[in-house]
Amino acid sequence: MTKPVILTGDRTTGPLHIGHYAGSLLNRLRLQDSHDQYLLLADMQALTDNAHDPAKVRANVIEVALDYLAVGIDPAKTTICLQSHLPALADLTLLYLNFVTVARLERNPTIKDEIHARGFGRDIPAGFLCYPAAQAADITAFKATVVPVGEDQAPLVEQTNEIARRINETAGRVILPEANALIPKAGRLPGVNGKAKMSKSGGNAIALSAAPAHIRKAVQAMYTDPGHLRVEDPGQVEGNVVFTYLDAFDDEVATVEELKARYRAGGLGDSVIKRRLEDVLQDLIAPIRSRRAELARDPAHVMDLVREGTARARSVTDRTRREVFEGLGLMML
Numbered sequence: 001m002t003k004p005v006i007l008t009g010d011r012t013t014g015p016l017h018i019g020h021y022a023g024s025l026l027n028r029l030r031l032q033d034s035h036d037q038y039l040l041l042a043d044m045q046a047l048t049d050n051a052h053d054p055a056k057v058r059a060n061v062i063e064v065a066l067d068y069l070a071v072g073i074d075p076a077k078t079t080i081c082l083q084s085h086l087p088a089l090a091d092l093t094l095l096y097l098n099f100v101t102v103a104r105l106e107r108n109p110t111i112k113d114e115i116h117a118r119g120f121g122r123d124i125p126a127g128f129l130c131y132p133a134a135q136a137a138d139i140t141a142f143k144a145t146v147v148p149v150g151e152d153q154a155p156l157v158e159q160t161n162e163i164a165r166r167i168n169e170t171a172g173r174v175i176l177p178e179a180n181a182l183i184p185k186a187g188r189l190p191g192v193n194g195k196a197k198m199s200k201s202g203g204n205a206i207a208l209s210a211a212p213a214h215i216r217k218a219v220q221a222m223y224t225d226p227g228h229l230r231v232e233d234p235g236q237v238e239g240n241v242v243f244t245y246l247d248a249f250d251d252e253v254a255t256v257e258e259l260k261a262r263y264r265a266g267g268l269g270d271s272v273i274k275r276r277l278e279d280v281l282q283d284l285i286a287p288i289r290s291r292r293a294e295l296a297r298d299p300a301h302v303m304d305l306v307r308e309g310t311a312r313a314r315s316v317t318d319r320t321r322r323e324v325f326e327g328l329g330l331m332m333l
């Protein structure tokens with residue numbers, strides 16, 4: 001019996017953080033036994049908004065691979081591969097660009113938000129505008145049906161399915177399956193400062209490799225309820241980052257609910273909930289950090305795993321490219 005295929009990935013722009021962990025790494029860990037899973041180190045996609053800094057994109061290939069392995073991604077079950085070394089992805093991207101319009105790319109909510117957030121305006125790099133087609137190539141080249149991502153990525157899976165349908169229609173038969181985004185119920189974690197999203201560039205993230213002192217400092221500085229001035233004041237739980245993180249990472253749900261009730265009623269200080277969150281995060285990150293440090297002592301071994309994974313992925317993606325080109329009736333040599 002063949003297992004359903006998962007394809008997902010991360011841009012290699014920085015080490016992963018606890019937002020990635022809650023957002024999609026947990027799903028990837030949970031599903032690696034029951035699925036044929038591929039994780040893409042998306043260095044080409046990273047260049048779409050980092051063309052000025054290829055050294056950063058290169059350096060973070062191993063950082064992201066280390067994060068995967070440190071959280072428990074098992075290379076015997078999950079194939080870790082390097083996007084820039086899968087030429088079929090580039091070929092399919094170029095092909096798919098003929099099956100989307102600029103207007104549709106500009107309407108993609110993920111792209112729209114990012115154009116706005118980065119202040120690109122009309123000076124958007126063409127590669128960035130077109131990355132939904134590239135992401136469609138990533139997903140379909142593996143014939144993935146499950147894509148574990150954060151909720152911001154859902155419109156990209158939507159657009160992938162549109163392209164797949166168009167290819168299938170043109171070929172007159174189903175070559176590419178449609179994919180489902182697998183999005184965690186909790187939604188996206190806000191940054192430690194309460195700003196919409198956790199990101200390394202926003203300086204509001206806690207890395208999976210964070211040192212104990214950094215975790216402590218980040219929790220201390222964390223946004224709570226600005227109206228909760230004295231311990232005896234009633235406090236707000238909604239929008240309170242400490243409670244949002246406790247919901248995401250504290251397994252003792254009943255205790256957290258009790259703390260929320262006490263906080264709302266007044267009489268529970270920020271220092272108490274912050275101490276609890278700090279303990280939870282220190283416990284979560286400590287084993288990841290130590291496994292990561294262990295693995296980082298042998299970078300050649302990590303790169304060997306990436307090389308082997310990429311070779312496996314190359315045969316899968318080359319096969320799909322051939323099927324698609326053939327299915328469309330293009331000249332084959």
Ligand code: TRP
Pocket residue numbers: 007008009010011040042045135138139147149153
């Ligand atoms: N866009 C994803 C991110 O921002 C990375 C990525 C590249 C991806 N290709 C993918 C995710 C394919 C899911 C499927 O991190």
